[in-house]
Amino acid sequence: MNHKHFEDLLLSDKPLSPDESYELQDHLQKCAQCRNLKENLESVETLFATTPELEPRLGFSNRWRERLAIEKKTEEIFRNRWQSLILLVLIGNGLLIALFILGFQFSGYFLNPSQLLLSMIARFTSIYTALNIILEIILVLFQTIPGVFPPIFWIMSLTLMMVTCFLWFVLLNRLDFSRRKVKP
């Protein structure tokens, strides 16, 4: 018995002609093997037809991947938020401590605003006088030193300074270059 022909008919997507249909029905009544195949095919078809999840399941892995990406993103945002929050808390604490120390130092002045003003004026004047003194010393040095040292000393020190500056420039450039090469 040629089962192959009837198997092809059973598995065919195209509708059968009346002759083929008759032929097949006739064979199926006689052949248990092909009948078995037909029944199996039918049960598979019903399974496909009655399982609605089969279609959405195709997108399941995609949706799962998307959800994973979203979860990862959210986690990242939260982690960044946590980092920002910790940084903010640290800065806030630092500021608070600084304010506390300052407040402790100036608490006497805060109770007496005019005293604070006076002390600030005193401080500024003292800084101003100190700067004036330093400036005067520098001026005096500039006026007297050129006579003390010979001109060759000034030329040499100026050259040395320029060379040092150049070396620094080259060194920094090279450092910058190597850093750029390491981190593109």
Ligand SMILES: [Zn+2]
């Ligand atoms: Zn058969």
